[in-house]
Structure formats: C-alpha cells, structure tokens
Amino acid sequence: MISAYMSYKNELRDCLWMWGHETGVYDGLGNEYNIPVTEPIGMAHACGYMGIPNVCSVRWQTCGKAQLWQFREMKRFGWVIGHNPETYARLCPFAESLVPAYPNLTAFELDDFFDNKPDEMQVDPKGGETCVSPATLTLQELDDLKTRMKTLAHPVELRIVLYARQLKPTIVPALSYADTVLFWTWNGADISKLADNFHKYRDMMPDKPTLLGIYMWDFGDKKPLELGFMKEQLAIALKWWKEREINGLIFHCTPLVNKDLPAVEYCREWIAQHAMETR
Secondary structure: OOOHHHOOOOOOHHHEEEEEEOOOOOOOOOOOOOOOOOOOOOHHHHHHHHOOOEEEEEOOOOOOHHHHHHHHHOOEEEEEOOOOHHHHHHHHHHHHHHHHHOOOEEEEEEOOOEOOOOOEEEEOOOOOEEEEOOEOOOHHHHHHHHHHHOOOOOOOEEEEEEEHHHOOHHHHHHHOOOOEEEEEOOOHHHHHHHHHHHHHHHHHOOOOOEEEEEEOOEOOOOEOOOHHHHHHHHHHHHHHHHOOOOOEEEEEOHHHOOOOOHHHHHHHHHHHHHOOOOO
C-alpha cells in the first residue's frame, strides 16, 4: 500500500524538491566553487523561503535528534545514503533506522552514483552477465538493497543521481533498480544541450520516473549561473512536467538561497508564479 506521503497532488508545487546540504557547507575557506560567503541557513528554512515543500538531505555523517527535528516541518524528505562505498556503509543503516519514526521520509538517494572508469562485467541478479558502468554499488548490492527496502516500516523509493555527461548504454542495468532518476546538467553552458541529452536518456530509459535537476549556480564553471540559462531550463521543465515527461523538479541547493543570487531569486519568483498550475 502506498502511503499518503508518496501520493502527489496534481499541482506543480507538490512536485518540487530541494537538494539540501549542511548549513554553511560552501562557506568554508576551501570554497572551490567561488560561491559568496553569507550567514548559514538551514534546510527547512531555505525550503520555506523558496516555497518548496520537499527536501533531499545530504549529510556525510549521522546526526542526532536536534538536527533531525527540522525535517518534521517538511511534507516529504529524502536521505542521501552514500556517494561511495564508505559513506554508503555508514549512512544507509542510519537512514533505514529513521524510517519508523518519520513517515514523511519517502526516498533514499545515491549521489554521484556513476564514475568515469572503464566499464566492467558483472553478473546481473536479474539474469545474465552484463557490461555495466562502475558505480557506488554493484548490481548484486543494488538488488540486496532493494530487497531490504521492501521490509521497511513504510514504502521508501530508491533514487539515483545521473549526470548528462554519463549517458551511455552501460548505465541501464544499474538504473533499472532505481524507482526514480535525478537527471542533472553540471555545466551551465550545457543547458543548451538539455533537450538533446534528455532525449538520449529517454531512448535508454523510456518510462523511468524522473526529476529534472535545476542548478542555481554554475558549479561546472565555478561562477553564477547566467540568467538566460536559468530561464531556458525552467521553461523546458514546465513544458515537460505538463506533458508528464518528468515527475517534478529538484533545485540545487539550500545553502544558496540567502546569497542574493539572481538565478535563485528568479527561481523563487518563478515558483510563486507557477506553483498552483496543474497538468
């Protein structure tokens, strides 16, 4: 049975997520992306400012009840369970332990799942030997994870991060284990290729539920995202959502929202304008 938290209203706002990072994560001395330093802001506070009801929490360490309390304010939240084998071993059991106490915990995310090493042969538990892209988990580990998730106190979906630069047929066996794919374009200039890249993805995964990632900073080129690129990707996203090509949007990320960035403020105004639209 699907929980009430897993059911979405037929309005855009309910289908919006934010990628949530630790408070002040980009404000350290080693800020490699040239992001302005400002006062830290929490995930729930940032989502409230943007008018977004759902958040994916990225914390590379486990945390206590004081840090978890903010997620009770969110309609739904996800938990990143790893971006390499070491963080997966630590974070996945912790995320699983949260499920009984948080009925609004509806997703586990595998961040930066694929790397760019040569492909390797693995035995696919679904049948046969398959050439796959190396990833955080093997196909057998993905199969074990999905089996274990079926025993959780309530339904939780598995979501896998995919970048447009990683599009190749050998990712398909691993992505078949995802309930939802989070599709991202890392470099701002590559937004001009978004339609072509997404169509290549759909050729490989024609029916996979997908959230379109919306960066609000150009992390690839380490500079503010050009407003023209932001307008372009949001126009495409709205069209695709109305056409049911995507299931929603996910904005990156909570530490950016109080830095007076034009792309962030445009997103906030865009959300306020379109949030109640239906399809």
